[in-house]
Structures are given as C-alpha cells and as structure tokens.
Amino acid sequence: MQAKKIIYRFVLYFLVAIILIWCIFPFYWAVVSSLKPDKDLFEIHPSLFPKRITFENYIRVFTERPFHINIWNSIVVAGSTTIVSLLIGSLAAYAIARLKFRGKVVVMSLILAVSMFPQVSILGSLFVLLRNMKLINTYLGLILPYISITLPLTTWILQNFFRELPIEVEESAAIDGCSRLRTLWSIVLPMAAPGLVATGLLTFISAWNEFLFALTFMQRPEKYTVPVAIALFKGASQYEIPWGQIMAAAVIVTTPLVILVLIFQKKIIAGLSAGSVKG
C-alpha cells in the first residue's frame, strides 16, 4: 500500500512537471533568447540558460523602431474598447437580466450570433465602410470594430453576474423611488464590481490580442498595434530576421499580461466558464 502511494505521488508530480514545462517553456525561451547577445543566439546548439546577459535587444527595440508608439496604440485602442464595451454592455446586460420586455430572446440571440461571426466574413465590407468614413489608420477605426466584437462576451458574462446578485436590494431601491438607471449605477454596478473587473480584463485581453482587423485597418507602421508590429518585424535585409529583438518585444508586452493573468486567474476562469460553458 505504501509503495503504491509513493508511485502515485511520483507519477503525479512527474505529470505536473511536464504540464508546467509545456505551458511555460515558449515564454521562458523567449526570455532567454532576448537576453542572449547575437553571437550566442545564433548557435547551432543553443544553451538552455544565457551564458552572458545583454539588454542590447531591449534598447534596440525602442531606438531602431517605433515600438513604444505601438505599445501606446495598443493601450489606447484596448483601453477605450474596454471602457465603452463595459458601459454599453452593462446597460444591455442589466435590461436582459432584470427587466421584462418582449423580444428578449431575439435581442440576446442577435448579440450572441455576432460572437460566432467569423471575423473574416465582414472584413472586406468593414474595410470599405471604414474607408468611406475616413477611419482607416485611426484609433476609432479599430475601436469601433473591437467594441462590436467584444460586446457579446461582455453582455453575456455581465448578465450572468447580475442575475446572481440578490434582487431584494434592487426591489427596496425601487420602492424608495429609485429609477432603474440610478439603481444600476449606484447599487448594481458597485455590487457587481468583482464581475466588472473580471469582464473588463477579458475584454481588454481580447482587444489587445486581436490581429486580423488590426493587420487590415492599420496600414502604417506607426499605427500598428503590438501584435501586428511584432508579427511584421523586419530586419535590415529581407533575409535577416531580428530574432533577438522580436523576442525582446514579445517579452516586454507579454510580461504584464502574464502577471495580470496570474493575479486574476480565479476571476478569469469564473468569467470564462460563465461565458462559454455554463450557458
């Protein structure tokens, strides 16, 4: 019995170790590669740890290309998207969770349908629409599409959160003559704050990570968002890919994301399973 238990423990920790390595290694490898001088980076048998450390790549990312501008673009676009999406989304979510009106199923189905749209099937027409509105290469030209693709998830998760709040508080507020909007703003939203944070984080991440629209609607390097900038990094010549710099840039922008995710993991998982699985 004792031996069986030891084997179980051993196998368990072995499997956990594999899972951990599998999940973390690419990120780890990006960190290691970004810290190596070019001479060590381009070695046939790369060492698992950097022998010498240099921050050369981190400096060059900002001096040789406008990467700080790309970061700023991403912050503006993802930040504005999150705020507006939460605002519009919580209004709709509250109505769906608490108010009685006809056509609720239709409205929710329409909103959910958008979350399943293949983005590419509106890519062309959206490009033409934005071009006619002179919004290509502008922040707004990316924020508007992002609001519309994040709204379904925001609304869906928020209405799940709202439903779980105790309805008694809202009822007594109504008896005291509080309007629906006041109730939402000063009672429901503060109570749903943890849910708002989780939802906002998910919205921010999905806007921050979006690639197809950003690639198509931002056509000048100084307008690129982070994922596009990193995907289209060019070297001095066509055949020379600046891997060290690409890895440095990748590490710079993924580290905050990784930290955020580690801090908020419980909330994210709760939000995600509310959004995609529980229904």
Place this chain on the structure above:
Amino acid sequence: MQKKEPKIAFWMIFPAVLVISVIAFFPLFKTFYDSFFSLSLNPRFPREFVGFGNYIKLFQDSRFWDALKTTVIFTIVSVSLETVFGLMIALVVHQDFKFRGAVRAAMLIPWAIPTAISSQMWRWMFNDQFGIMSRFYETLHLIEPGTPILGRPSLALWAIIQVDVWKTTPFMALLILAGLQLIPEQLYEAAKIDGANIFQRFFRITLPQLTPTIAVALIFRTLDALRVFDVVYVMTRGSVGTETLSVYNRVLLMDRAFTSASFGYGSALSVIIFLLISIFALIYIKALKLQFD
C-alpha cells in the same frame, strides 16, 4: 412602474444593438450583396452583376478546395488532440498536490499571450538552423538535421497544429476542470463501496458526468478552429500547403483588392465561410439550450 419597463429596456439595449447592427450586421449583408457582383476597390474596374457566377467560379477553384481541406484537417486534428490532452491534464490538476493553485494559474499563460506573438516565439523555436524545437525533433530522429520544418509541405501544417494545441489545450483543461469540480463526491464514494475500480469509476461516472461540458467546449473550439487565421499567417503566410479558408479569403479581399476585380469573388468566399460556421454555431446554441425567463 411595471408599465414603463419596455421603454427603459429599449433605451438600455439600444446602444448595444446599434453598434452591433452598424459594425457587424450591415457589413455582413453588404458582403452577401457584393458576392453577386464582379467588382474591385479600384474604380478602374466596373461593377458588374454576375449572379451566382462568383460561387460557380469558387467551386471550380482548386485553391479554394485545398484551403477547405487544410482547414478541415487542421480543425479535426487540433480539436481532437486538445480535447484528449485537455481531459488528461484536467484529471491531473484535479488531484491534490503542492502549489496546485500556482500550476493552474500557469496554465493560463499560453492562452493569455496574443496568438500573433506566441506564433513568432514558436517560429523562432522551429527555425531550421538555430531553433530549439528543430534540435529536439532531430534528437528524437523525427526529422533529418537541417530540415526546414516550416518550409516543408508535409511538416508545416503539423507545426502549426502543435502551436494551436499548445495554446488551447491548457485552456480546454481548465474548462473541463470546472466541470470535474461539479461532480458530487458521493458518486465516487458509492462506487468505491460497490467495488468499482479506477477505470470503471472513470468510464461510468467521470466521463458521463463531463459529457455536457466536453460537448460544449468541443463545439466552441471547432467554431474557433474553422476560422483560424493568426497562427497560419504569422508562421507561414499560408505557404507550403498551410493556407486555410480565412487566409485565402484575406488574400482575395485585401492583397488583390486594388489590382484585380476579385473583391466580389472574395465576398463569395466570405459568405461560404460564414455559412460553414453558422452550421456549427446553430449546433452550439442548441447545445447550450438557451433560455431567458
């Protein structure tokens, strides 16, 4: 108070519906409309009504069939691997061990890194000369030394699938884990008393109880995999037999938008992709059993 509700409800929902109508539904209808024309974004090419011409041309286009085949292979292989591995990982991290919370948190990392960026990380690891993944596969004698994995038609798609599996499996595992935690412990205790062994407990209790969770996660992933774009675009730009429907569609819509009259043709492909995904979306909605009040 009860009477005024529809009005206030309308105004609360209005902004959301407005944005979605203008930015999603209108372009979608425009795409349907444009798919019956021959046109270009360059005014030099006249707009001409061609009926179902674009669709007929599409069904005779071997590049379309190749992209469809690649997309289907990608979807079937990656989603099945993700489900099987995801289930296995979920069972492991459901056990009791030290730092369990930290391990579960680390599993979110692949999901949180933008696909375009993690694809670049992997592209570096798959580099034919200096890539650590290439070295690893050489050591296992899976490939000849110096093989350009991302340049070989037979290998590139597998590399892309590997990246997708890396990114999505941990996430799938966390979703399945959420389902695992909902299974009442009493079921297992009762089974143990009845003398059921570990495999019987897995196949008679765990798996049936998890079926709804797995089914929903599976369809959700299928929807995602069918429209795959980022990982393919960054890893190979759709070369060496890795072009998926979305990648080909973007070529038609954007790369050739001003140089030929292929915008209507591209719109037709957009419609086909939309219809293909709608089928799975309908299954998904059915599986969720949506109910409001």
